[in-house]
Amino acid sequence: MEIKTVSQCTLKETLKTWNKGFEGYFVQIDMNEEVFLNRLVGEGLSPELSIVAFDHNDPVGIVLNGFRQIDGKKTSWNGGTGISPEYRGKGVSRALMEETIAIYDRENVEVATLEAIKENKVAIALYEKYGYTITNQLLFLSGDFDPKIEKSAAIHGEIIRPEQLPHLSFYQEDVPWQCSWQSNKQGEAKVFYNENNEAIGYMLYRTVWDQDGAIDRIVLYQLELLENGNVEDIPHFIASITNHKVEMATVNFLASNPATSYLMENGLEVKTEQVQMKKKMD
Structure with a gap:
């Protein structure tokens, strides 16, 4: 088996490996070239430090890797590990993980992160x-x-x-990768204050508009309540975008976040559950 970096592969090879790697997966992740390239750029994934496994000339597995400074520590993110169905259970994932960990060592990563579908016990066991x-x-x-x-x-x-969020004293920088401000530079952000001009919370979100120029839905990446805020403030936060009933979705919200419980009690339902996993590098 040979392992190459994504930068050493053609876009066609890389995209084929990605789409084959997630066939029959818990959540279908099929991409075209435009979506794939936008994801690489938008989520800060590195073609030079992401890898593809080949069996002879056939690409059979992939790991996408990103690197950022988070809370002053060099942090990596495994943005997806996919193995072609016919090669699962044959050691490809182990070979890719060993090479990935070696890359993290060479890059002086301090904290390695990833997410896995909660039901994917095989993948979770591998990462553990x-x-x-x-x-x-x-x-x-x-x-x-x-x-x-x-x-x-x-x-x-x-x-x-x-981009202004990390300069706020109360901003919580350690969030799931896809929820970070770095991954949502084309999104929108708001900070909310009470009558005493005390910060009570903030949101990072994206508004999706329909063809008629009306709000189609709101995608929330962060909704944090601060010490002076409470869950009853959340409708005021959303009403600053629209005061009409609206379709809303959250991305990787912590189950422990009070805002998550409030949204579930007020119309939103769980669609997918993941676990966040971290590894402290030596």
């Missing part, structure tokens, strides 16, 4: 074998949310760029 531990339960939610306001409140929001 290589030193990863489960740190968080993550939820994808979706459903209709009605931002009806029970009582008025002196809450005002400030629109900021996603």
Whole structure:
């Protein structure tokens, strides 16, 4: 078996390996060239440090890797490990993991991260074998949310760029990779304040518009309540975008986040469950 970097492969080879690698997976992840390239750029994935396994001239497995500074530590993210169906259980995933860990060592990574579908016990066991531990339960939610306001409140929001979030003293930088401001530079961000001008929460989100120029849905990447905020403030947050019932979805929200429980109690349902896993590198 030969392992090459994505930068040494053609786009056709890489895309074929990715799509074959997720055939029959818990969640179908089939991409065309445009979507794949946008993902590489948008999520900071490195073609030079992502790898493809070949059996002779046939690409049979892939790992995409990204690298960032998070909370002052060099952090890696396994943005997807896929193995062609006919090669699963034949040692390809182990070979890719060993090469991936070696890359992390060479790149002086301090914390390695990834997410796995909760039901994918085989993958979770593999990652645990290589030193990863489960740190968080993550939820994808979706459903209709009605931002009806029970009582008025002196809450005002400030629109900021996603790039400004890490400069806020209360911003929590350690979030799942795809929820970070770096992965959502084309998104929108707001900080909310009470009548005393104390910060009570913030959101990172994307508004999707339909052909008629109306809001089709809202995708939430972060919704955090601060010490001076509470879950009753959430309708005010959403009403700053629209005061009509709206389809809403969350990406990798922590199950432990009070906002997650509130949204589940008010119209959203669990669509996918993942675990976040981390490995402290030596």
